[in-house]
Amino acid sequence: MSLFQEGEFTGHSGGQLKWKIECDALSTAEWDTLAAMIYEYEPQRFGEVVGIPRGGLPLARALEGYAT
Helix, strand or coil, rough: CCCEEEEEECCCCEEECCCCCHHHHHHHHHHHHHHHHHHHHHHCCCCCCCCCCCHHHHHHHHHHHHHH
């Protein structure tokens, strides 16, 4: 499965997309790296992480370690 895909896709909102990122292709280590990047980039700290059930749970789990 390729991470970056071009084609005709329907987003969760129902809108049409010309590309998508296949997040199911990411490993746990890659989610952890993305969480570290977000933490370094975002100056506002957070106390809770809530993931969206349609694909947001792996990122939420990775970000939980940064919650204050």
